[in-house]
Amino acid sequence: MALDPEAIGKMHEKKERSHELPDLPDSENGVIMRFAPNPSGPLHLGHARASVLNDYYVKKYGGKFYYRVEDTDPKRVDPAAYEMVIEDLKWLGIGITDVIYQSDRFEIYYDYARELIKIGGAYMCTCDNNEFREKKLKKIPCPCRDISVEENLKRFEDMLAGKYAEGEITLRIKTDISHPDPAVRDFAAMRVLTSTPHPRKPGVFVFPLMNFSVVIDDHLLGMTHVIRGKDHIANTRRQEYIYNYFGWKMPHFYHYGRMSIAGLELSTSGMRKGINEGLYTGWDDIHLGTLRALARRGIQPEAVRAATIDIGMGDTDISFSWENLFAQNKAVIDAGADRYFFVPDAVEVDIAGAQNTQAHAPIYPNQPERGDRLLSFTGKVLLPKAEMEIGRMLRLKDLFNIKVTGVNTAEYAGNSLADARSSKAAIVQWLPAEMAVPCSLLMPEGISEGFCEPAVLGYAGKIVQFERIGFSKIDAVKDGKVIAYFTHR
RNA sequence: GCUGAUAUAGUGUAGUGGCCAAUCAUGCCGGCCUUUCACGCCGGCGACCCGGGUUCGAAUCCCGAUAUCAGCACCA
Known part of the structure; x- marks a missing residue:
């Protein structure tokens, strides 16, 4: 089979909308x-x-x-x-x-801490935390900074042996106590913490700080x-x-x-x-x-x-x-999202003067081969309450035109799509009253209660597009009821 | 207070001295397509924070102002 490389390139272009990031050295x-x-x-x-x-x-x-x-x-x-x-x-x-x-890896951190102490890169500070902080801001070194390596090592082993309580000792990295940025001055690298046991290592009580580990x-x-x-x-x-x-x-x-x-x-x-x-x-x-x-x-x-x-x-x-x-x-999900009707805040409407018939609504308009949904009309339909203005002409999508005559009534107004167009009738989603499935659509601003097509019962875990509403993830189907999460328009 | 960073359309992003009266995406507006207010297509709207300087030439470099953000923990 021959593939046009150019066409493939174009497909990728459409899919990959994000740009390239700069190279790394x-x-x-x-x-x-x-x-x-x-x-x-x-x-x-x-x-x-x-x-x-x-x-x-x-x-x-x-x-x-x-x-x-x-x-x-x-x-x-x-x-x-x-x-x-x-x-x-x-x-x-x-x-x-x-x-x-x-x-x-606690033992690893302890080993490297000992190494760092030996090469003079860290010291065991027993100063009060607040006092240290104040000194640090004034660029004043704390007394512990000058203790010997031997003493530091001793303090370190004492710490591991449990001779210091929580908050009594801190391993500090020796930086530059007068560094222009107070944030880097002799920062802490390890501490004792006994008040909260570690979920994975309950026996450990000496913990490295992030900058060290x-x-x-x-x-x-x-x-x-x-x-x-x-x-x-x-x-x-x-x-x-x-x-x-x-x-x-x-x-x-x-x-x-x-x-x-x-x-x-x-x-x-x-x-x-x-x-x-x-x-x-x-x-x-x-x-x-x-x-x-x-x-x-x-x-x-x-x-x-x-x-x-x-x-x-x-x-x-x-x-x-x-x-x-x-x-x-939307670019990712649109092609895979089958289209269905969801009628929010539904009202049951009797339609006078229309013959029983069946509507064929495409599952995905741009791809007729995906098939149709069959919706039977037998006189009663569910419509969104918001569309029911008396005297208004509506086009029931994929069915026929109606004229609203009351809160729960309407009359048949012909099959002509052209008529609907010329009279600027809204094309609205609808459901046969007898085959509507209750559906709750959860949106960030609240729950929209309504009904959807029975076929949606088979879409648990999948994304559909409710026509004129938006894409929705079918979260759960239970007891013949659909729970859907609104994704976005 | 100290240290550092950043400042391009509503949002995100490209742009590292001339090809930028500035890229792309998204958004918005208009049109086409369409029995969805979706998808697709066409067209349009919309920005270099401010002030100096360097230079023949600056969105791009320097200085300052302003604003925002981050850090100054025994958090990560």
Whole structure:
């Protein structure tokens, strides 16, 4: 079979709406990157950016992509998140090479901490946290900064032996106490935490802080490039000290700007609070920006991916636009979405003067070969209440014209489509009263109750387009009733 | 307060000194197609934050102002 290469190219052009991201340096032999979230809940749109961007380059250049679970703060671990994140990544189509749990690596961090102390790159600080902070802001070193390596090592082993209580001691990286940026001055690298047991390692009570464990792992795993949010920009500067102490090569770092989403709670803790308070039904509540909420609404991973790559990794702060995501999603789902009638806020209408007949409505107008839906007319139909203005002429789509004569009555007004056109009659969706299936359409602003075609009962889990309403994901079908989530127009 | 970053149409994005009276997508408006307010097609609307400077020439480089954001945690 001969294929026209040009035609294939065009097909791709239409499908791939997102642009190419700029090249990465030192990528000739592949890249090693990672997605390293804190397992505190399921993934949301913000995580999508981090994971998709990194994944994009690993797919582009080849190499490895680690999902590294940054569970070094037991206070911020939701055990359920371990599994949820994996599910979400799978849904998003992220190609994970390996999964690393930082909570499996405490001994490694301890070893490198000892090394760092030995080479004078870190010290064990027993100062009060607030006092240290005040000194730091005034560029004054704390007394612990000058203790000997031997004493530091002793304090370190004492810490591991449990001789210090929570908050009594901190491993600090020796940077430059008068560094112009107060954020980098002798930052903390390890601490004791006994109040919250770690879900995976209940016996551990000495925990590394992110800036320490991240450097150790990034180096050990051979990370070549790191793309992360600009909230880490100061961390990169801090981490540079550790790289330099060990003489390690730094990966290339990129920091993208902040992304806000209009009217949407994006922090995991905020969402959790809302769920606990009953404000949201769960992690997949339609009002949330979690990937599972988007999935439930009928947003496809390809659309999230395209929208994310379209945004790119610029360091400008941006406001995420639902419009752009919906446009991407529409491009993905339209061709696969069969068309059906959904009559919201339905009224039963007797139509006088019409013969019993059958309507043939195309399942997908642009592709007649997909077939028709057969809708029988026997005198009574369901119509959207909003269309029922007395005296108005309506065209029942794929059937005939009527004239509204009362709240529940209408009369036959001919078959001519041309008449309907010339009198500017609205072409409306309708249902035979006897074959209407109750259907609740959940929209962000509320639930629209109505009826849909019986065939929709067979679409559980799929997306249809309710004509004149919009795309909808059939969430559940039970007891002959349809629950649908409105996706977008 | 200190440190750093950013500033192109409603939104997102391209553009790294002349080819930019500025790209693409989305949005909006108009038209075509159509028994959906979908898809598709055609046309249109709409932007270089402000002020200096460098240069023959700046959206692109420099300085300043303003605004926004991030960090200054025993979070990530």
